[in-house]
Amino acid sequence: MSNSPSTHNRPRVWLITGCTSGFGKLFVSAIVARGDKIIATARNVSALDEFKDTPNVRLLNLDVTATQGELDARATTALELFGGVDVLVNNAGYVLSGAWEELTHEQVLHQFHTNFFGQMNVTRAFLPHMRHRSSGTIIFMSSIAGWLGVAAGGPYSASKFALEGAAESLQKELSPLGIQVHLAVLGQFRTNILAEGRRQVPRPTPAIDAYDTVIETLARRQEETNGKQPGDPVRAVEWILDVVRDEGSVAGKEVGLRIVLGSDAQKIIRDQCLNTLRDLDQFDEFSRSTDFPGAGRVDAYS
Ligand SMILES: NC(=O)c1ccc[n+]([C@@H]2O[C@H](COP(=O)([O-])OP(=O)(O)OC[C@H]3O[C@@H](n4cnc5c(N)ncnc54)[C@H](OP(=O)(O)O)[C@@H]3O)[C@@H](O)[C@H]2O)c1
Numbered sequence: 001m002s003n004s005p006s007t008h009n010r011p012r013v014w015l016i017t018g019c020t021s022g023f024g025k026l027f028v029s030a031i032v033a034r035g036d037k038i039i040a041t042a043r044n045v046s047a048l049d050e051f052k053d054t055p056n057v058r059l060l061n062l063d064v065t066a067t068q069g070e071l072d073a074r075a076t077t078a079l080e081l082f083g084g085v086d087v088l089v090n091n092a093g094y095v096l097s098g099a100w101e102e103l104t105h106e107q108v109l110h111q112f113h114t115n116f117f118g119q120m121n122v123t124r125a126f127l128p129h130m131r132h133r134s135s136g137t138i139i140f141m142s143s144i145a146g147w148l149g150v151a152a153g154g155p156y157s158a159s160k161f162a163l164e165g166a167a168e169s170l171q172k173e174l175s176p177l178g179i180q181v182h183l184a185v186l187g188q189f190r191t192n193i194l195a196e197g198r199r200q201v202p203r204p205t206p207a208i209d210a211y212d213t214v215i216e217t218l219a220r221r222q223e224e225t226n227g228k229q230p231g232d233p234v235r236a237v238e239w240i241l242d243v244v245r246d247e248g249s250v251a252g253k254e255v256g257l258r259i260v261l262g263s264d265a266q267k268i269i270r271d272q273c274l275n276t277l278r279d280l281d282q283f284d285e286f287s288r289s290t291d292f293p294g295a296g297r298v299d300a301y302s
Pocket residue numbers: 017018019020021022023024042043044062063064065090091092093094114118141142143144186187188189190191192193194198229
């Protein structure tokens with residue numbers, strides 16, 4: 001549950017990154033329909049013209065890969081639009097695929113700048129505001145790719161694994177300050193994320209033919225999945241709104257760090273947990289045997 005009883009159902013101000021498409025765009029109408037206000041941001045807000053006259057919507061240019069100084073300045077502007085921000089949704093992202101050996105440092109860095117450092121830096125820009133008010137909710141759009149690596153899927157997975165770890169730590173830092181953090185761990189949802197021109201599978205010239213099969217298999221799978229993903233993004237957005245606003249079937253329930261959305265996400269995470277438990281059991285004695293003989297216990301991290 002992301003609300004104390006005193007704040008329950010009061011109108012909130014949301015700021016969402018990457019609103020030109022997919023989840024971001026769906027958030028805009030869904031938030032307004034619940035009576036909340038939204039600062040819809042995008043690299044180029046001219047792509048959001050359809051919302052320019054919508055009451056309770058303000059548009060703001062925001063590229064999540066901008067410098068911290070630029071993001072801080074955007075945050076200052078954003079906070080003036082409705083007098084504050086209650087909910088930050090770190091949504092902007094894209095999928096870079098390819099073989100480790102073939103991808104360049106610059107390509108992977110750009111994936112991280114968007115999917116990981118972008119989220120960290122935008123969040124850092126709004127934290128002073130939320131910390132001073134001792135309230136706020138921060139949502140990160142994570143993925144089953146942050147739980148499972150697939151061949152040629154390394155860069156996107158790495159960015160989402162990094163996000164999972166960083167957000168888990170952030171939740172522990174911010175919970176005593178009255179700020180909520182959630183990771184929406186999404187399965188495959190029918191947005192534009194795998195559309196041609198959005199998904200990226202760059203290869204060098206000449207390509208290394210040893211990787212042809214894994215890359216072509218992943219690229220074909222992405223192409224075939226595009227438009228047929230099992231997840232309905234409208235439902236996912238409504239669910240996230242329910243969690244933040246403490247409404248619907250989650251009303252009154254304590255929602256933890258992770259909001260797992262999608263039957264595929266449920267299965268992958270469950271299987272990963274069971275496989276990890278099996279590996280731990282199989283090598284239990286062996287793993288423990290590396291302690292110094294007679295070593296005392298130190299406090300475990302939690
Ligand atoms: N759909 C899924 O199955 C799925 C599953 C797990 C997680 N997710 C996550 O959900 C989030 C939204 O994805 P989506 O499915 O809605 O994909 P989408 O339809 O492709 O939308 C992605 C959005 O991110 C924006 N964006 C990309 N780089 C940006 C930048 N540097 N600064 C600001 N905005 C930027 C895009 O804007 P432009 O128009 O300017 O490119 C676009 O608005 C992503 O973080 C994604 O990883 C999606």
